[in-house]
Amino acid sequence: MRLFYLIKKEFIEIFRQKELLPLIFIAPIIQIIMLGYVVKTDIKNIPVEIINLTSNKIAARIINRINSTPLFRVKAISDQNKDTVELLKRGQVKAVIIFKDPPRQNPLNYPEIQISLDGIDSNTSLIAAGYFNGIIKKFLLDNLKKAGMHQPAMSKTLIRFNPTLESINYMGPGIVALLLTIISLFFTSISIVREKEQQTMDTLLISRLTPIEIYLGKAIPTSIIGLINMSLGIAAVMIWFRVPVRGNLLYLLLASIIFLSALLAYALLISVITSTQQQALFFAWFTMLTFMLLSGLFTPIENIPPGLRILADINPIRYLIKIIREIFLKGNGIEYFYKELLYLLAIASVTVTVSVINFKRLISK
Amino acid sequence: MIETKNLSKSFKDIKAVRDVSFRIPTNSITTIAGADGSGKSTIFKMLMGLIKKDAGSIYLKNEDIGSDFNQITRLTGYMPERFSLYPDLRVEENLNFYADIHQVPRSRREKLKQRLLETTGMIQFKNRRARALSGGMKQKLALSSILLSAPELVLLDEPTTGVDPLSRIEFSNIIKDLKQEGKTIFISTPYLDEAENSDHIIFLKEGKIIKKGPMKTIRKQFPARIFSVLPRGNIYEIMDQMHRHPDLKNSIYIRGKFIKYIQVSSKNHLDLLPAISVKEESPKLEDIFLYYERQSTINPEGLHASTD
Numbered sequence: 001m002r003l004f005y006l007i008k009k010e011f012i013e014i015f016r017q018k019e020l021l022p023l024i025f026i027a028p029i030i031q032i033i034m035l036g037y038v039v040k041t042d043i044k045n046i047p048v049e050i051i052n053l054t055s056n057k058i059a060a061r062i063i064n065r066i067n068s069t070p071l072f073r074v075k076a077i078s079d080q081n082k083d084t085v086e087l088l089k090r091g092q093v094k095a096v097i098i099f100k101d102p103p104r105q106n107p108l109n110y111p112e113i114q115i116s117l118d119g120i121d122s123n124t125s126l127i128a129a130g131y132f133n134g135i136i137k138k139f140l141l142d143n144l145k146k147a148g149m150h151q152p153a154m155s156k157t158l159i160r161f162n163p164t165l166e167s168i169n170y171m172g173p174g175i176v177a178l179l180l181t182i183i184s185l186f187f188t189s190i191s192i193v194r195e196k197e198q199q200t201m202d203t204l205l206i207s208r209l210t211p212i213e214i215y216l217g218k219a220i221p222t223s224i225i226g227l228i229n230m231s232l233g234i235a236a237v238m239i240w241f242r243v244p245v246r247g248n249l250l251y252l253l254l255a256s257i258i259f260l261s262a263l264l265a266y267a268l269l270i271s272v273i274t275s276t277q278q279q280a281l282f283f284a285w286f287t288m289l290t291f292m293l294l295s296g297l298f299t300p301i302e303n304i305p306p307g308l309r310i311l312a313d314i315n316p317i318r319y320l321i322k323i324i325r326e327i328f329l330k331g332n333g334i335e336y337f338y339k340e341l342l343y344l345l346a347i348a349s350v351t352v353t354v355s356v357i358n359f360k361r362l363i364s365k
Numbered sequence: 366m367i368e369t370k371n372l373s374k375s376f377k378d379i380k381a382v383r384d385v386s387f388r389i390p391t392n393s394i395t396t397i398a399g400a401d402g403s404g405k406s407t408i409f410k411m412l413m414g415l416i417k418k419d420a421g422s423i424y425l426k427n428e429d430i431g432s433d434f435n436q437i438t439r440l441t442g443y444m445p446e447r448f449s450l451y452p453d454l455r456v457e458e459n460l461n462f463y464a465d466i467h468q469v470p471r472s473r474r475e476k477l478k479q480r481l482l483e484t485t486g487m488i489q490f491k492n493r494r495a496r497a498l499s500g501g502m503k504q505k506l507a508l509s510s511i512l513l514s515a516p517e518l519v520l521l522d523e524p525t526t527g528v529d530p531l532s533r534i535e536f537s538n539i540i541k542d543l544k545q546e547g548k549t550i551f552i553s554t555p556y557l558d559e560a561e562n563s564d565h566i567i568f569l570k571e572g573k574i575i576k577k578g579p580m581k582t583i584r585k586q587f588p589a590r591i592f593s594v595l596p597r598g599n600i601y602e603i604m605d606q607m608h609r610h611p612d613l614k615n616s617i618y619i620r621g622k623f624i625k626y627i628q629v630s631s632k633n634h635l636d637l638l639p640a641i642s643v644k645e646e647s648p649k650l651e652d653i654f655l656y657y658e659r660q661s662t663i664n665p666e667g668l669h670a671s672t673d
Contacts, residue, residue, distance in 0.1 A: 009462050199448075202413075
């Protein structure tokens, strides 16, 4: 019952901060929509310049195809030779495609094509090269078809779970996990430190509340807010971005609750080692950033060097993101991600124990 | 009611409390007075178990509590130095929350809450958020909160610091009423005029007790005479000159437009002070404190702290 009063007090305090309410409930939706667009890895409209030094008809047809695809945005087509390095140096285009007369020994009369890419943004350059090769390949296959010939060998690729390879389907659920992390981690660590700052922690400590009750009294309200936020985030990615949810969301709720107990134990640790809200914010930010970078959201876990992999292994977000993608895209049940749930449980058990011991130590200085 | 023996606490190299022993008798007002940083708040926190003591013992009703502070916290209402309630909660919500976490039965609470709100003049502000209260009102709210659990022992750590003079008088009256109700009050203050109504006094300096005892005894046994001198000339220039004099440097201090002279030995040095008028006064608590404070500087080991 004492715990109930503490939770009630927390909610009153949160809802009394009128300036904070839009930040809690509206900002995350805006954030998820914005992030949804920003973190898309699908690259379109790559700016290119075409230098056509031939009157070859095939070259003209290929240029037409480049012009009509949304993958490239042709900024200029010229028939004069130019310094390609200088063009890339100016930075207005990411690629320069040069068409030259066909070599003499080319019986099919195909033009010589050269593509120069700006390698600073290696990802975009590689994707641009891939797109361009795809266009050429498609052009050749169409020509073969017209001539009544077939491709000598063919492989058929079937892409499951995300057949359109939309990056939002992959990133969206991950961002939802991120949202739950940000709100819960920041809110809990700050709210405990605020009690220290305004000396109300002493009031709580000399009351009949136990340290566990104080921790739960802080963690439960922020968890509820975090879960509401996550639900809003899920609704946003489902409705706005049409990301499919193929699995059972109750599994996600279960995973999120276990995840939150681990994450909030980290928040408690932050509140133990800091004494002002400013410090807590800084620590929470640093923790969140580390967790985010080692979560597999932006880069595959396999790419993380072995030394840092240990940090990734104790990172609860990593497991939640894995579970959330399994549920959203693969529609998997618990039998497919029980290992991740067990990892989360193990992390939660250790972090909660360490945090509560430290919290008790703090209050008996 | 409560007693400490050789209580000590250090924070790294700083000895905050040194061998402090005192007794707070039941149904009395005991004041601990000392400058800022003299260790008052540390003593309060040690009594409540909020800070772990390095050495010494705490006795409650003649029993050593060891490290079990539950008995003390159950019997005690503790008001920390700074306002320690929730600024975003309304006055009544703060009172209810405090009562809830101390498990005060609702049947008992409502009547008491009403009475406390009336006594402290807070009734018309009960729906106001705590952050919108004045300094004095905040302290009254904090006091009302701790009184809701009907504690036998009331610990008030500098309750009137930063409070306006009118609220300080009101506070003083509330404390007297609490004693009338049979409560034991232990209060700390840097304002010695507030301690005049106490039954017992403890003077603290740099974590050490320099004098303690019943107020009457302390006054009765005060060994010096106090003179109030209206100086002829600039008071600061005179003080500057007199501070160079070995017989005067530890015996004079400024109080308003007067120089106060504490005559410690049988020899009177008043003739050294250029004066328009000189008047002997009965010693105030402030004079008594200053006397012992100076004596502790001159002869740190020579003081006999207790008059018990």
